[in-house]
Structures are given as C-alpha cells and as structure tokens.
Amino acid sequence: MSGFFAKWHPAVIVIVSGTLFTRAAFFMTMPFLAIYLYSEKGIDPSMVGLIIGISALTGTFGGFFGGYLSDRIGRVPVMTAAIFTWSVVFIGFAIADATWHFFLLNMLNGLCRSWFEPISRALLADVTTKENRLRVFNARYFAINVGAAIGPVVGTQLGTSSSTKAFYITALAYLLYALLIVVTLKGHASELARGEEKKFSMKSALRVLVNDKVLAFFLIGNTIVMMAQSQMDTTLAQYIGNAPQFENGVKLFAYLVVTNAITVLVLQFPVTNYINRFQPMNALRFGSIAFSLALLGFGLSTNWIFLVISMIFLTVGEIIVFVMSDVLLDDLAPEHMRGTYFGAMSFRSIGFSAGPWIGGMLLSTFGFEHGFYVFGCLTLISLLALPFFQYGEGIRKTLAEQQSAST
Structure with a gap:
C-alpha cells in the first residue's frame, strides 16, 4: 500500500481511500434496508422490491x-455536488417513516450514486496511463x-435491520469524503481538466452512443446481468x-455479505489476472454464467454451507463483470467522451431496477418456503445475457478486421 500511495496521482489516492471508508459505512446500512422495511415498517415484499429498485431506475438516465x-x-x-447530497439522503433514511419517503430517498440515492460512481471511474482513467488502468480499477x-x-459486521452489531443510528454514521462518512475531495483536489483543478472536452453537445453524444453497436449489445447484456446481481x-x-x-436469518445474511467481500479480497487479483487473457466481452459471458449458477444454488440451498458456496460463485461473477466492464468501456470510449461513456453504463441500472421488483413478485407469488421456484425463474432470466455478449463480440471482431484491412 505504501508503494501504491507513492506512485499514483492524488485523485487516485483520494478516490480509492475514500471508497474504502464510505463503502464500509454504506454496507452498514443498505444491505439491511429491505429487511428493515419489511420487518420494522411492515411493507409488502413486492413494495419493498419497488422501493429498492427505484434507486436503479433514477440512476439509469441520471448517470448518462x-x-x-x-x-x-x-x-x-x-x-x-453528488456526494454532499448523498450525505443528506442518509440522514433522510434515519428520520423517514412513510412509504413515499423511502421511495423519494432511494430515488435520490440512485441519482447520487449514478453521478458519483461513473464520474469517479472516468476521473481515474483520466489521470492514469492506459497500461495501468486495470490495476487502478482493481x-x-x-x-x-x-x-x-467490514460494514455488514458493524451493521449487525448496531442492529441496522431494526435501528436507524447506522444511517447517521453513514451520512457523516460521506460528508467527510466530500470535504476530503474538495480540500485535496482543489490544487489540481487545471490538471484534472485536461481529460475533459467541452465542445460536443448532448445531441452529438447521444448520436455516438446510438451508433456504437458493440456498446449497445454490451449494455443490454450487462442490464440482464445486473438484474441477477x-x-x-x-x-x-x-x-x-x-x-x-x-x-x-438476518445474521446469516450478514455473514453471506461478508463472505462476498472476503471472497473478492482473496480471489480478485487471481481471477482478473486469469480472465484478462480473454477478450472483455467473452470474459463477461463467463461472469454471466457464474451469476446464473449462483442464483440456482441459492434456490437449492437448505443450509449455510450451500449458501456460502453459491455466494462464492456470485462473487466470481461479480469480480469478472465489474472489472472487465470498466476495461471494455475504456477501450470503446473516445478520449474526449470518457465521462459520457462511463455514464452510459448507468443504463444497465434498468436491471438493478427491474430485478428487485421481479424478485419481490416471485417471493409474493411462491412464498418464502419455495426458494427453488423463485431463484429458478431468476436463473433462466439471467442466462438471456449470453447471446448479447456473443453478438457484441462478433461485431467487435468484424470491426477490428475491417480496420486492420483498411490500414
């Protein structure tokens, strides 16, 4: 880590360090929100799914x-601006009571996330050489x-599924992160602006995105994968x-979230080093298969051992999809439109929006006693991503061959 801090641009250090602490705070609260809304507020599972899903829906167009x-x-x-607003949103979660309050707050939560996350990744790419970007994204x-x-363990101890005090802690963490960004990066404004182009219009940006067929197939496939995730x-x-x-069950779920995180810490670099030998779109197909196997495993599990194994499969898929998606977008994006391309990835949030609603409807239909039917249906849906990644890779190869022949 000392070598990391000595080597990279201050923006990289601030974003990576701030990400660690704010995500610990985020995971103290948000993984338990669905349980909190159902058990403490008495909201129906399908309605809980809509509340959770509305975050992704607002982020879909907000990110672009x-x-x-x-x-x-x-x-x-x-x-x-996004992260200051985000801090206020978490205070809102702590004091909200009515169902519409949670709808509104989670809409803002999704908007803040859709603005901050892709822009921070674009900023990382701006200040990092191409050969080092995979390392920085990792x-x-x-x-x-x-x-x-860290977050779920602390959240369990704080009783987040039935208490609101963790939301205040999360709000404070995001406020401190915002202040850190302002203070640390203030002296680098002119340098950070070099990666930004100010001469294209919204209309021209949309035209470029619409005509990029590889991006289109990637976004459709990724939307389906995000539904699974x-x-x-x-x-x-x-x-x-x-x-x-x-x-x-609440404690068991917290341990599964921790399993997810620990598996990433152990497997992230071996998996990404191995998967990097494949074309990004093909790697995304492997990730999609891992997600499908995980969902099927959740439906078949009757004890914690099989749940943990299924979570490991889900985590492997998550590693592949999240890291390789950034690599693919960086390859596709013109230098002056990097922010727009990374923002376009928010369109996959349609999957994050539809997924909770679909899952909630399946739970309401089949009940908590019939997990196989719930997760079996979700498995079949998630497999639909495979042909889109395959078509996208086919177009990518054709374009590469045409470009090679013309030169």
Missing part, C-alpha cells in the same frame, strides 16, 4: 447526464470490498431473513 455534464464542466464539481474494486467486509440485497436478503428453513 451526469457523465455528459462532467465532460462539459469538470469531474470534481459534479462529484462533489484497486478501487478491492477498496469497495474491504469496506463490504441485484437479487443479493433484495430478494436474497428477504428470503434468508424470513424463510423457515434458516435460523437467525
């Missing part, structure tokens, strides 16, 4: 606009999962917390 805006006016101002993802390993914090949380075959 935020990425475009960061290319126009700068990364740091947009990031700072470091950021590693920090996320260190936080994810979204089940962890919503459908799986409610299922394990309430299914009669699992004792101490």
